[in-house]
Amino acid sequence: MKKKILFLNFPWKALYIRDYYCSKISKGNYINAPIDLVMQSWVLNTWEFDLHLIDGIVEKKSPEKILKEIRLYNPDIIIWLIWSASLDEDKIFLKRLLEQNYEVLLSWDILITEADKFMLEFPKLKWVITNFIWRWVYHYLKWEYDQMDAIIIRQWSEIKRYPEKKDRFFSVNIPAHNLFIKKKYRMPFVRKYPFATTIMTYGCPFKCSFCIMSKLGYQERTVEEMVTELDKLKELWVKEILFLDQTLWINRINFKKLLHVMIEKKYNFWRFWFSRVDVMDKETMLLMKRAWCHTIRFWVESWNEFILKTYGKWYTLDIIKSWIKTAKEAWMNLLWTFILWLPEETFAMAKETIKFSKELGLDFASFNFAVPRYGTDLRAEAQEKWLIDDSIETMDQSGNTIVMWSRHMTMQEIEKIRKLAIREFYLRPQYIISRIRKIKSRTEFKENVANAILLFKNTFF
Ligand code: SF4
Numbered sequence: 001m002k003k004k005i006l007f008l009n010f011p012w013k014a015l016y017i018r019d020y021y022c023s024k025i026s027k028g029n030y031i032n033a034p035i036d037l038v039m040q041s042w043v044l045n046t047w048e049f050d051l052h053l054i055d056g057i058v059e060k061k062s063p064e065k066i067l068k069e070i071r072l073y074n075p076d077i078i079i080w081l082i083w084s085a086s087l088d089e090d091k092i093f094l095k096r097l098l099e100q101n102y103e104v105l106l107s108w109d110i111l112i113t114e115a116d117k118f119m120l121e122f123p124k125l126k127w128v129i130t131n132f133i134w135r136w137v138y139h140y141l142k143w144e145y146d147q148m149d150a151i152i153i154r155q156w157s158e159i160k161r162y163p164e165k166k167d168r169f170f171s172v173n174i175p176a177h178n179l180f181i182k183k184k185y186r187m188p189f190v191r192k193y194p195f196a197t198t199i200m201t202y203g204c205p206f207k208c209s210f211c212i213m214s215k216l217g218y219q220e221r222t223v224e225e226m227v228t229e230l231d232k233l234k235e236l237w238v239k240e241i242l243f244l245d246q247t248l249w250i251n252r253i254n255f256k257k258l259l260h261v262m263i264e265k266k267y268n269f270w271r272f273w274f275s276r277v278d279v280m281d282k283e284t285m286l287l288m289k290r291a292w293c294h295t296i297r298f299w300v301e302s303w304n305e306f307i308l309k310t311y312g313k314w315y316t317l318d319i320i321k322s323w324i325k326t327a328k329e330a331w332m333n334l335l336w337t338f339i340l341w342l343p344e345e346t347f348a349m350a351k352e353t354i355k356f357s358k359e360l361g362l363d364f365a366s367f368n369f370a371v372p373r374y375g376t377d378l379r380a381e382a383q384e385k386w387l388i389d390d391s392i393e394t395m396d397q398s399g400n401t402i403v404m405w406s407r408h409m410t411m412q413e414i415e416k417i418r419k420l421a422i423r424e425f426y427l428r429p430q431y432i433i434s435r436i437r438k439i440k441s442r443t444e445f446k447e448n449v450a451n452a453i454l455l456f457k458n459t460f461f
Pocket residue numbers: 204205206207208211212213214246247276299
């Protein structure tokens with residue numbers, strides 16, 4: 001009989017995006033398929049296993065209903081995402097499942113550095129995942145213990161770490177996208193459904209001190225494997241793909257090769273991507289446009305060179321400005337992310353970043369609040385400057401919960417900044433008119449309206 005594997009995203013009171021070691025509460029109505037689960041599904045996507053997905057967040061089910069579904073499915077193994085903002089509740093249900101003798105594997109940002117402590121708290125927890133792209137679970141299920149990697153396992157009284165392999169390329173089977181595209185994952189830029197999420201690269205080679213991606217290393221898939229996956233998505237009638245890579249264009253040769261294949265094969269789905277401004281060039285942007293890419297998301301973070309330099313961004317305002325010109329020439333939707341509340345930032349600097357965000361002609365701006373994630377240099381800085389209480393594990397970058405004090409701002413000022421950013425950026429008549437003009441489908445219109453309603457509700461009420 002096939003082994004039953006359950007991918008589990010447990011419900012919580014808010015729309016909570018748990019993935020890629022960087023969880024947050026959705027500021028609007030958007031939520032993508034958790035990339036950790038998508039990637040593990042490809043490791044196990046063989047005839048040998050029966051795969052099942054329960055996403056209590058996107059399905060809006062109660063914890064009791066989910067527990068009942070788990071009992072009915074009766075899995076051999078549960079691969080479960082628990083994460084910082086929902087931790088108190090997650091721990092209660094984790095305890096219940098472990099008491100019922102389910103074998104649970106956990107993926108969570110804190111576990112990268114704090115796994116031993118957590119396993120002491122839950123003596124029945126046997127293993128945790130430290131890298132979601134490796135094949136550890138497959139080898140475990142096949143009793144190939146000598147080939148395990150990127151996992152921490154309790155063996156009798158000992159907690160053993162199997163280190164990650166640091167190869168440049170990673171290669172596994174094709175993800176079980178059929179499980180994920182049936183669920184109601186959604187994004188404001190999506191023009192048509194079904195919508196899938198994938199990656200071509202893992203981690204990031206840059207060293208921004210507040211970002212956990214800088215600690216994951218950097219690995220890539222081959223173009224050939226990506227093309228096989230895109231063929232599969234075409235067969236599944238997928239209409240949109242979110243590439244959740246943290247910084248594309250690192251391997252320009254491979255990325256351009258992929259874009260050329262996309263153009264030649266006439267894949268009729270839209271795509272959107274992430275990157276940073278200083279790795280871009282105009283030729284690639286235009287090529288992306290030809291390959292049906294409609295939206296690009298950039299980590300810009302601040303309009304202050306001192307902040308950019310202090311936290312490891314290392315590009316200048318001149319580079320950002322010159323890139324804006326290039327992006328406008330390629331006519332793509334632009335989403336930029338900003339980070340506020342870094343320890344060295346002042347209220348005036350934060351206001352300057354908000355002012356700057358309005359001058360760029362962006363389609364979306366995502367304002368995030370710095371959190372001292374486990375394993376980051378920012379956490380070390382916050383500890384050194386006595387800005388955090390080390391016992392607090394719950395944190396969220398949407399600004400709903402603040403766990404790090406600032407050196408220059410008061411807690412009242414953060415609430416002011418949060419509201420100011422949304423009001424100043426999104427409530428401009430010229431912004432609203434230009435956004436409406438750019439909408440290409442009824443689906444996109446509905447997603448934009450749903451996101452706007454929730455964004456204002458979450459920020460002002
Ligand atoms: S470039 Fe982006 S993803 Fe990479 S470390 Fe910096 S903030 Fe993180």
